[in-house]
Amino acid sequence: MLYLVAARLGQDVRWIDDLPEGCHVRLYLDERDLDALDVIRPVDVVRLPGLGRASQAHLHHLLGSSLAPAAGPAPAFTVFCDGDPLAHSPAFLDLLDQWTQWAPVQPLDCATDPALSTDRRDWISDLPVEPVRFCPATLGTLGRPDAAAWRLAARYRRRHDLPADTPLLAHALSWCGSPELASLARQADLALRPAAGLFAVRQDRLLEQVRRHAVLLQQAQARTRDDALLAQLWEFAWLLLFGLEPVRLDPLPRPARVEPAEADPQEMQTLGPAFARAMAAIDATLARSAPRQSERAPRLRLPEPIRETHPRNATPSTAAAAAFGQGDFEGAARAARQALMSEPASEPHRFMLAMALAAQGRSDEALDEFDRVMRQDPELQEGAAAAPRTGDGTTGRPPQAPRWSRV
Structure with a gap:
């Protein structure tokens, strides 16, 4: 069983009717959103004030009274997405059918057009999956230009008056009260994030991490409610929060120490x-x-x-x-x-x-x-x-200055 948590931000959500059987849906939307859902499938609807980004809805869900459906068997995974996951993952519905092949923390969207993608290392059963590899310090994307990430980093530095060398993800995690995750992000060279906030977490892992980082989630919810930039940057932290550790590169190899050889x-x-x-x-x-x-x-x-x-x-x-x-x-x-x-x-x-x-x-x-x-x-x-000598013991050559002499 899957538990899908979606945040509608003005999108058409009729794709919910095409979800596989056994998928329970909770839909978050802004309290001012009065548009009809136009879905037949039963959906739990939760209205939030001032909902601007999916991360705000997901934080609210993680701090809610229930992290699983009220009825039915316990879910194997909880899936997080916005109101239009098919825009970020054309194979989204097929990927849900392959949940038994998912990792405990599983990105589900694709950063590039699957038809043009040459990087298939993270695909699942020939279904396109491509998370973003990025630098936690600068938010810069590895392997391709990312103007949106660059603008976010520049605006976040200006908002908080940060020096140019401040590691951004570590600053955000520390500001929200998690020195442990902040230290992990500060030491990392590379990390993973879902390209558009579309990912899944195995249910036992989700419950464990929510208990472990309850204080962090509470402060993050309060701060993202008033800071849209932090709400956007928080989407870079999801996979790290749920235990997908970043990468720290090995140091350069050093030549072996050579002892001086004994004089021959x-x-x-x-x-x-x-x-x-x-x-x-x-x-x-x-x-x-x-x-x-x-x-x-x-x-x-x-x-x-x-x-x-x-x-x-x-x-x-x-x-x-x-x-x-x-x-x-x-x-x-x-x-x-x-x-x-x-x-x-x-x-x-x-x-x-x-x-x-x-x-x-x-x-x-x-x-x-x-x-x-x-x-x-x-x-x-x-x-x-070779020089002939005379009777007085000198050579027959004219006197020459010595090649060198002592004083």
Whole structure:
């Protein structure tokens, strides 16, 4: 059995005679509406003062003394609509025959022309159903322009003098006394609403939510009676009120944290003499610019938790690279010297020692190590061997300025 609650706003309601058997009808209309109903079917008629929108009639019904017909079996669903549901859902009468396939909260109208619709995800047995997906903060419709929703949002903001970033549906729910639903709407990115206020609620769900939100419904009824804009905006809240929760989008995926890899001693072997000469030249230039300041140069020290103890089984070269990467320049110099004891001719180990000393401000010692790196440069050694020497031990070449020098 179905219980249909309609609000006639000047429409022709003769479609009521075509409703399926077992559908009880309650019709709300304005007390000044004197037009004949022209229906044969028995209908419960309730007249209300100043009825302007269907939401006002539906709120009155939910707060009435009876949410079900006085006689007959309890209804499976209550259907809410205005006085002309066929204008918003051409398949409305056929959808009523398919009530066993409805969800507990079921939109029943179609936002677009069914003949042109390409979105059939919400259809029921090839019958068109298309609720509106909208933003609860701005009331903007997803996927298509909606001038009526935009005008409603703009007028509601002006009426209540709201800043541009105020979430509108949350404001309306909070104003009517439901911080719980207001918080839910404020955090949501998307929600659903019936395109023209045509929807159904399973009877047990309806009774549960009416008891739960009795205070909200009472304040909403009082405020919508005097505020036509709130009465219009309230039609955006029906599905949320009856438990069809909105959607909050997931945050953007974050890249997995990558732990720094342990220094590979093999990578140190890629430091060729050319790179060593370049770094030595830079350090020599800095040393020449302040030759007397090296002893007073500040040492770089890190907080104690960062200066970790290196594994006991690490080789001196691995320990030097790891210490340098952690900022422990004293440890790096100490480990590099240990590595040079086993490999005195290793350019990478001596270069690491020179860099660790330079990082501590020990420029003179660093330059001595850079000197040794350059003297081991095969290009320099080959050039010295090729030049003929005179009796006094000098080469036969004219004197040249050194490629770099210490001050």
